[in-house]
Amino acid sequence: MNTYEKIYQLHHLMETKTFQDLAGPYKVGVDLGTADVVLAVTDSFGNPVAGSMRWASVVRDGLVYDFRGATEIVHELKSEVEQIIGVKLEKGATAIPPGTVGRNALACSNVIAGAGLDPICQVDEPVAAARALNLEHGIVVDIGGGTTGVAVLxxxxxxxxxxxPTGGTHISLVLAGAYGITFEEAEKLKKDSSNHQQIMPVIVPVIEKMATIVKRALNDQGDFTDYPVYVVGGTAYLDGFEYQxxxxFGRKVHVPPHPLLVTPLGIAMYS
Structure with a gap:
C-alpha cells in the first residue's frame, strides 16, 4: 500500500466506522488539533487499521487549555475504536507544534495518559506528517488551527x-469580521465546500501570510528551492488553497488527499 493509498484507506475506515483486519501489535496516534481531535491506529508497518475523529475546541495555538475536555474526547475515541476492532489499546503517541517545550509539551502526553493510553512517544507535527508521506527529502508545512509549522528533511x-501563529482559526476570524457573523458561524461557512469559491477572495491575505511565514523561515536557513513542498492540515481542504x-510561495506546492489525516497517520507510525 503506497502513501496516498494509506491516507485514502484511513479516511474510508473512519467514514464507515469499520476496520481493516491486520495483524498486531497495533500503533496508536492521537492528534490534538485546535479544531479537531483524531485517533488513528495502524499495524506495525503503518497500514491503517481504524480511526475516529471529533470536532472540538480544546486546544488553542497548539496549547491544551481544556485538559478535562481533551481527555474525555480522547477516551471516547479510544473506546469507540476499541469496540470497532475488538482490541484494547494500551499505548500511544501524540504530537506538538515545533518549539513547544516544558509543561506545554507534557500536557499533550498527559491528556492521552488520562484517557488510558501510555504515552510512549511525542513528535513534532510536521515531522509526523513527513513520516506519513514517506518523505526522505523535502519540506512539510503543517497548517493547524492556530499555527503554521514547517519541517525540512x-x-x-x-x-x-x-x-x-496563523492557521485555520485566523481564517475563521477574518470571515467572521467580513460577514458580520459569529466565529462558530464562520467555522461552518468555511467547512462547507459549496462556499469556498465565494470566501476565497476574502481569505487570500491569510493564506499569503501562511506562505510568507514559510518563506521567511526557509530563507533564514539556506537554499531549498529544489525541495518538494507538501502542505497538510484541515485548512488545505479549501478549494483553491493549493493554487493560492x-x-x-513562489513555486508549486502539493496538497495530499485528505490533508487533515496525514499528521495523525504519521503520529501512529512513530508510536
Whole structure:
C-alpha cells in the first residue's frame, strides 16, 4: 500500500466506522488539533487499521487549555475504536507544534495518559506528517488551527523546524469580521465546500501570510528551492488553497488527499 493509498484507506475506515483486519501489535496516534481531535491506529508497518475523529475546541495555538475536555474526547475515541476492532489499546503517541517545550509539551502526553493510553512517544507535527508521506527529502508545512509549522528533511534526517501563529482559526476570524457573523458561524461557512469559491477572495491575505511565514523561515536557513513542498492540515481542504499558497510561495506546492489525516497517520507510525 503506497502513501496516498494509506491516507485514502484511513479516511474510508473512519467514514464507515469499520476496520481493516491486520495483524498486531497495533500503533496508536492521537492528534490534538485546535479544531479537531483524531485517533488513528495502524499495524506495525503503518497500514491503517481504524480511526475516529471529533470536532472540538480544546486546544488553542497548539496549547491544551481544556485538559478535562481533551481527555474525555480522547477516551471516547479510544473506546469507540476499541469496540470497532475488538482490541484494547494500551499505548500511544501524540504530537506538538515545533518549539513547544516544558509543561506545554507534557500536557499533550498527559491528556492521552488520562484517557488510558501510555504515552510512549511525542513528535513534532510536521515531522509526523513527513513520516506519513514517506518523505526522505523535502519540506512539510503543517497548517493547524492556530499555527503554521514547517519541517525540512534531507536524506531522511530532520534539519530544521519552525512554527508561528496563523492557521485555520485566523481564517475563521477574518470571515467572521467580513460577514458580520459569529466565529462558530464562520467555522461552518468555511467547512462547507459549496462556499469556498465565494470566501476565497476574502481569505487570500491569510493564506499569503501562511506562505510568507514559510518563506521567511526557509530563507533564514539556506537554499531549498529544489525541495518538494507538501502542505497538510484541515485548512488545505479549501478549494483553491493549493493554487493560492503556491502563488504566494513562489513555486508549486502539493496538497495530499485528505490533508487533515496525514499528521495523525504519521503520529501512529512513530508510536
Amino acid at each position: 534531507k536524506e531522511g534526517s530532520l534539519v530544521f523546524t519552525a512554527d508561528e 499558497f503556491s502563488k504566494a
